[in-house]
Amino acid sequence: KKPPPAPGCGFAAPGAALVLSFPHRAFFWLVSLLLASLIWFVSVHLSDQEDSKLQYGLLVFGAAVSVLLQEVFRFAYFKLLKKADEGLAMISEDGRSPISLKQMAYVSGLSFGIISGVFSVINILADSIGPGIVGIHGDSPYYFITSAFLTMALVFLHTFWGVIFFDACEKRRYWCLGLVVASHLVTSGLTFLNPWYEASLVPIYIITVCMGVWAFFTAGGSFRNVLKCLSCKASRPQRSR
Amino acid sequence: MAVVGSTGGSRRVEAAAGSRWAPLPAWRGLLRALLFALLAAGSCQGNSVERKIYIPLNKTAPCVRLLNATHQIGCQSSINGDTGVIHVVEKEEDLNWVLADGPHPPYMILLDGNLFNRRVMLQLKGTSRVSGLAVAIAKPSPPQGFSPGLKCPNSGFGVYSKDYGPQFAHCNSTVWNPVGSGLSYEDFDFPIFLLEDANETQVIKQCYQDHNVPHDGSGPEYPLCAMQLFSHMHAVTSTVTCMRRSSIQSTFSLNPEVVCDPLLDYNVWSTLQPINSSGKVDPEKEVIIVATRIDSHSFFWNVAPGAESAVSSFVTHLAAAEALHKVSDVHLLQRNIMFTFFQGETFDYIGSSRMVYDMEKDKFPLRLDNIHSFVELNQVALRNDSVLWMHTDPVSRRNESIQTQVKNLLEILSNSSVGGKVTLQEVGFSQPLPPSSFQRFLRARHIPGVVLTDHRTSFQNRYYQSMYDTPENIRMEYPEGLSPEETLEYVTNTAKVSRMLYGFLIKMNNSWFQSIIKPDIKVILGDVPQHYVAVSSPVNTTYLVQYVLANLTGTVVNLTKEECLNPEKTPHTEKEMYEYAWVQGSLDPNSTTRVPYCVRSTVRLSKALSPAFELREWGSTEYSTWTESRWKEIRARIFLVASKELEIITLVVGIAILIFSLLATYFINAKADVLFSIPRDPGAAAY
Numbered sequence: 001k002k003p004p005p006a007p008g009c010g011f012a013a014p015g016a017a018l019v020l021s022f023p024h025r026a027f028f029w030l031v032s033l034l035l036a037s038l039i040w041f042v043s044v045h046l047s048d049q050e051d052s053k054l055q056y057g058l059l060v061f062g063a064a065v066s067v068l069l070q071e072v073f074r075f076a077y078f079k080l081l082k083k084a085d086e087g088l089a090m091i092s093e094d095g096r097s098p099i100s101l102k103q104m105a106y107v108s109g110l111s112f113g114i115i116s117g118v119f120s121v122i123n124i125l126a127d128s129i130g131p132g133i134v135g136i137h138g139d140s141p142y143y144f145i146t147s148a149f150l151t152m153a154l155v156f157l158h159t160f161w162g163v164i165f166f167d168a169c170e171k172r173r174y175w176c177l178g179l180v181v182a183s184h185l186v187t188s189g190l191t192f193l194n195p196w197y198e199a200s201l202v203p204i205y206i207i208t209v210c211m212g213v214w215a216f217f218t219a220g221g222s223f224r225n226v227l228k229c230l231s232c233k234a235s236r237p238q239r240s241r
Numbered sequence: 242m243a244v245v246g247s248t249g250g251s252r253r254v255e256a257a258a259g260s261r262w263a264p265l266p267a268w269r270g271l272l273r274a275l276l277f278a279l280l281a282a283g284s285c286q287g288n289s290v291e292r293k294i295y296i297p298l299n300k301t302a303p304c305v306r307l308l309n310a311t312h313q314i315g316c317q318s319s320i321n322g323d324t325g326v327i328h329v330v331e332k333e334e335d336l337n338w339v340l341a342d343g344p345h346p347p348y349m350i351l352l353d354g355n356l357f358n359r360r361v362m363l364q365l366k367g368t369s370r371v372s373g374l375a376v377a378i379a380k381p382s383p384p385q386g387f388s389p390g391l392k393c394p395n396s397g398f399g400v401y402s403k404d405y406g407p408q409f410a411h412c413n414s415t416v417w418n419p420v421g422s423g424l425s426y427e428d429f430d431f432p433i434f435l436l437e438d439a440n441e442t443q444v445i446k447q448c449y450q451d452h453n454v455p456h457d458g459s460g461p462e463y464p465l466c467a468m469q470l471f472s473h474m475h476a477v478t479s480t481v482t483c484m485r486r487s488s489i490q491s492t493f494s495l496n497p498e499v500v501c502d503p504l505l506d507y508n509v510w511s512t513l514q515p516i517n518s519s520g521k522v523d524p525e526k527e528v529i530i531v532a533t534r535i536d537s538h539s540f541f542w543n544v545a546p547g548a549e550s551a552v553s554s555f556v557t558h559l560a561a562a563e564a565l566h567k568v569s570d571v572h573l574l575q576r577n578i579m580f581t582f583f584q585g586e587t588f589d590y591i592g593s594s595r596m597v598y599d600m601e602k603d604k605f606p607l608r609l610d611n612i613h614s615f616v617e618l619n620q621v622a623l624r625n626d627s628v629l630w631m632h633t634d635p636v637s638r639r640n641e642s643i644q645t646q647v648k649n650l651l652e653i654l655s656n657s658s659v660g661g662k663v664t665l666q667e668v669g670f671s672q673p674l675p676p677s678s679f680q681r682f683l684r685a686r687h688i689p690g691v692v693l694t695d696h697r698t699s700f701q702n703r704y705y706q707s708m709y710d711t712p713e714n715i716r717m718e719y720p721e722g723l724s725p726e727e728t729l730e731y732v733t734n735t736a737k738v739s740r741m742l743y744g745f746l747i748k749m750n751n752s753w754f755q756s757i758i759k760p761d762i763k764v765i766l767g768d769v770p771q772h773y774v775a776v777s778s779p780v781n782t783t784y785l786v787q788y789v790l791a792n793l794t795g796t797v798v799n800l801t802k803e804e805c806l807n808p809e810k811t812p813h814t815e816k817e818m819y820e821y822a823w824v825q826g827s828l829d830p831n832s833t834t835r836v837p838y839c840v841r842s843t844v845r846l847s848k849a850l851s852p853a854f855e856l857r858e859w860g861s862t863e864y865s866t867w868t869e870s871r872w873k874e875i876r877a878r879i880f881l882v883a884s885k886e887l888e889i890i891t892l893v894v895g896i897a898i899l900i901f902s903l904l905a906t907y908f909i910n911a912k913a914d915v916l917f918s919i920p921r922d923p924g925a926a927a928y
Contacts, residue, residue: 102917123288123290124290127288127290127291127294130294130295130880131324131467131469131880131882132294132295132467132469132878132880132881132882133294133464133880133881133882133883134290134293134294134881135294135464135881136293136294136295136296136448136466136879136880136881137293137296139293141464141881141883143293144891145891145894148891148895152898219917220917220918221916221917225915225916225917225918226916228915229912229915229916232912232915
């Protein structure tokens with residue numbers, strides 16, 4: 001007997017996985033951010049607050065620590081989900097877990113991205129409600145719109161990294177892992193080039209597109225599938241229901 | 242293959258079955274997280290993004306709304322502040338840009354102090370292209386004079402009316418304040434702020450230069466520098482309306498929202514020979530009242546330096562009180578002297594009308610019968626050739642007995658000035674009394690009295706009731722480079738007068754004032770002294786006049802703190818005759834502690850609230866009905882604004898991306914089984 005179909009559809013995992021993944025994943029990200037900010041806070045207070053170069057260096061250090069901690073927590077979450085997956089597989093009737101690891105990877109990456117995006121942008125959104133824009137002290141007046149695009153790139157990136165990361169951990173391809181962490185560090189570093197938006201946003205979007213393509217292929221897609229999908233769509237439009 | 246097919250099929254069934262309700266847990270979690278984050282971010286004020294956007298203006302004074310029985314005066318802003326593109330107006334031609342040419346109305350004007358006059362203000366009042374005004378104080382003061390007060394101050398509330406001296410009523414014979422423009426008594430529907438700090442004015446002008454200056458006649462380009470002013474007032478129309486609304490709220494609501502407060506404070510009075518304050522004085526005992534006012538006003542809230550209009554007179558009065566108390570045989574004097582300092586006189590004689598009312602209704606130890614004569618000091622600092630003019634009321638002098646008494650009084654006064662540094666001269670019959678507290682006493686009873694001023698006809702003070710009535714106006718100058726202590730002790734003529742002038746005009750928080758006040762109210766002494774009557778009492782000025790008078794005219798008694806604060810429990814204190822105050826004493830130069838002591842004096846406070854509020858006659862034309870509106874927040878800030886086009890483009894792009902992403906997600910989801918066909922062997926799919 002097949003287990004009763006869990007409520008769910010392709011783009012959001014079945015309910016159980018969702019309950020496991022989304023808010024808890026977000027919580028894991030929050031914990032990693034909290035730890036990173038604690039480290040940065042302590043280091044700032046232990047150092048000389050007047051020295052601006054040192055403070056800038058500490059900020060870079062803090063950002064790097066935050067990136068590494070996020071990846072560590074992503075790995076920890078992967079381990080947790082693996083255990084949960086095995087547990088579910090054990091108690092299910094046909095020995096297979098109802099949730100696919102790929103779906104879990106996608107949802108975890110997405111929730112990670114959403115919470116990270118929310119935290120990046122909510123502060124800016126709250127201040128954009130007022131009548132003024134950034135710029136009276138000489139900053140770029142395109143601050144709000146570039147922050148929005150950056151946040152969008154970040155959400156996509158986390159989703160794609162989630163998919164690639166889980167797959168790499170599953171297949172023990174550690175060079176993939178290293179590449180994900182490295183690209184995360186590079187993205188974080190590129191944001192330090194703001195407000196020189198040409199030098200920061202464009203490379204970040206290039207990285208996003210590359211990661212997207214890589215995640216697509218990791219998740220099982222292929223160029224042939226895309227063509228098949230488009231031709232299906234052209235010939236039999238009812239299938240999309 | 243079959244397994245793949247069935248798995249794919251089950252997925253399709255799941256996809257079909259679940260699309261209705263699966264998104265709910267996802268969206269709920271997302272919504273919760275979003276709400277939490279929003280709350281967290283919204284409660285975080287002063288964060289770095291806000292600091293990138295806004296520059297707050299801290300040293301400003303607003304123009305607030307005041308109401309009387311029939312009108313509202315002052316300024317009002319919208320509830321969420323008024324925003325406008327900044328335009329600096331330094332000469333009259335700049336106004337054309339604001340009124341007609343400028344392409345980005347409404348404008349927020351930064352007006353030079355010299356252009357803050359009636360003509361310009363009425364032009365701005367009539368247009369909708371102005372959303373607010375910030376006035377930069379003019380340094381030095383405008384040489385032609387500036388007075389936002391009326392040409393005929395307190396005209397309907399004095400003694401002259403159509404029934405009494407109609408040829409003198411409403412300044413028919415003498416215009417007392419010819420420079421007066423009446424600006425304070427106009428009603429503006431946009432906010433007006435005063436920029437007190439020249440550095441902030443410079444920041445605003447710099448922002449204007451960088452972003453708003455028109456190039457070659459065409460408009461400047463976005464982003465533009467803008468300013469937002471918040472000064473929303475709760476009261477409208479008149480005192481009648483706002484008091485009615487407040488009383489309804491207070492009666493029926495659990496959480497009353499009072500919208501206005503009457504202007505009130507305390508009068509300070511003291512007698513030379515002690516009198517029983519709880520009883521009534523015999524009608525045979527005669528008292529001479531010496532009176533001055535202690536408050537002033539200007540166009541802006543709580544900016545009222547009042548150097549010539551108030552401080553000069555009451556400091557002279559305090560010095561005279563001190564000198565008289567030092568005379569050894571005061572107790573042998575036939576008549577008592579009452580030194581009275583009236584508060585709220587600027588607003589249709591609040592203090593003096595209340596005292597007359599209390600005297601008539603027997604709520605004051607003295608009655609009108611006890612008053613033998615009245616001497617008032619009004620604006621005495623700007624004397625020409627050291628002449629002080631004596632004004633009397635010509636109408637009451639038509640009565641023979643009053644005429645004799647007044648002539649007697651004038652003679653005594655001019656004789657006493659012979660050989661002194663100041664000569665007193667009479668003004669004559671053709672002139673009425675200037676606006677003074679004596680007029681309220683005359684309304685009740687014909688008392689012989691005289692008002693001493695430095696002006697013969699109209700005021701010498703060209704800055705009457707304005708922000709420019711500063712120490713410079715009365716030619717008070719200190720040499721550069723003195724420390725606050727040295728400036729306090731800088732003696733020009735007599736030590737005490739200089740110290741008082743310094744304390745009431747330059748810096749209230751000085752060591753002498755600190756040593757004569759109560760120990761627990763040290764914090765009230767702010768920086769630059771302002772003498773506005775306000776609505777919470779007592780204000781600094783009243784409090785300090787009380788304690789200075791107690792110090793100058795009282796005696797130090799040997800009582801402990803307990804005995805001093807509770808004189809009714811201590812024998813031989815004569816609680817009804819005297820007031821006891823525990824003051825904190827001066828600071829030893831070597832230690833950090835003070836030596837407090839007890840002062841016994843005859844200085845008392847009497848409530849200065851207009852009788853109209855006691856009688857609940859809010860539309861009264863007999864008594865002052867001035868109230869001040871309440872407000873929630875008053876602040877100002879500058880920032881850059883973007884063009885409407887950029888805002889709309891941002892919004893449209895955002896919505897387009899949202900719709901596109903939703904569509905893309907939907908289609909990918911629908912085609913997920915085709916796009917992400919999972920091969921049976923996981924290894925084979927690796928790339």
